[in-house]
Amino acid sequence: MSGHSKWHNIQVRKGKQDAKRAGAFTALSRAITAAAREGGGDINMNFKLRIAVERAKAVSMPKDNIQKAIDRGTGAGSGVALVAISYEAKGPGGMDIIVDCLTDNKNRTASEIKHIFTKNGGTVGAPGSVGWNFEQKGVVVINPKSKNQMPSQAQSSNDQTILKIMDIEGVADVEEDEDGIEIYTAPKELAMVSRALEEKDFKIEKAELVMSPKNTVKLEGEKAEQALKLLEALDDYDDTENVWTNLG
Structure with a gap:
């Protein structure tokens, strides 16, 4: 019975992990599709699409899934206007x-x-x-924390990072939470701020337009x-x- 129970627990855990992964793939597919619809399917010309694709690759999303999400956004291959x-x-x-x-x-x-x-x-x-x-805003998420830092060191580092970010033209507000640092912009300045962050060697986790209540x-x-x-x-x-x- 213990063997069966252990196998059952493994199955349950794997099922939860698979479900979580599938949910992540769904969310990433939507982000890719939305970015492709808004700015086209060329990742070299569409920075939001490039970031969304990089996030998808980071969690081992299959290339076919990524391409299908891009095609869905551009309408390529389907013959149907979305x-x-x-x-x-x-x-x-x-x-x-x-x-x-x-x-x-x-x-x-x-x-x-x-x-x-x-x-x-x-x-x-x-x-x-x-x-x-609701008000439309641009938001860029970065996570500058180092795994080797103590909490006090990480906080001091983040405080310095926030001050550096606030000097970037187009940044309207900066908020910090457990997931990283959120940088808010006017919708039209999202791309400009994202490029400025990349030029300062910040790793962008996400860049999107949101509806803020x-x-x-x-x-x-x-x-x-x-x-x-x-x-x-x-x-x-x-x-x-x-x-x-x-x-x-």
């Missing part, structure tokens, strides 16, 4: 949600998005119904559980590119 469309909605507890989709059939996607919201306690609204509560809400109990189910359903939907909320 259209970007966003939906604004209210979720459980009055939370604001924006869902960015990439689709070859707007009517199908609209119907299926509405079904997901209706099934999970939400309502799709008209354009502008919640968009006023102006006012946030906190949910608890049943409403929080309902919101989680809704967000998971939206994230699992094939046409979804990004889901933005004002959850605090």
Whole structure:
């Protein structure tokens, strides 16, 4: 029995690891597709695509998957024009949600998005119904920490790094968390700031446009559980590119 139990535990652990890896591949594919749609499929001319592809390669995402994600963004090979469309909605507890989709059939996607919201306690609204509560920003994420540094050394190093970053033209704000340092810019200055960071030898983990909420809400109990189910359903939907909320 112990042998069976050990094998079962290995299977469960491997299943969780595979699921986590598949989730990472899905997120990276969406990032690659979005970058290719926005700036074209040439990584030498599209810095956001180059960064997304580098992140995908770092986690051993297959080359075929990467190319398919690029082709999906550019429409190459499919013969079908992909259209970007966003939906604004209210979720459980009055939370604001924006869902960015990439689709070859707007009517199908609209119907299926509405079904997901209706099934999970939400309502799709008209354009502008919640968009006023979000501001588009550019964000660049870097992680300058060294594995060999003590916490106090790392903090001192990060403080110096932040001061250096704030001197870069186009940087609007800098925030630090456990995942690294987030640098905020105006949307049009994202590429310029990213290039400036690379010129200073910073390793960029991510560079993207985000929808940042102006006012946030906190949910608890049943409403929080309902919101989680809704967000998971939206994230699992094939046409979804990004889901933005004002959850605090």
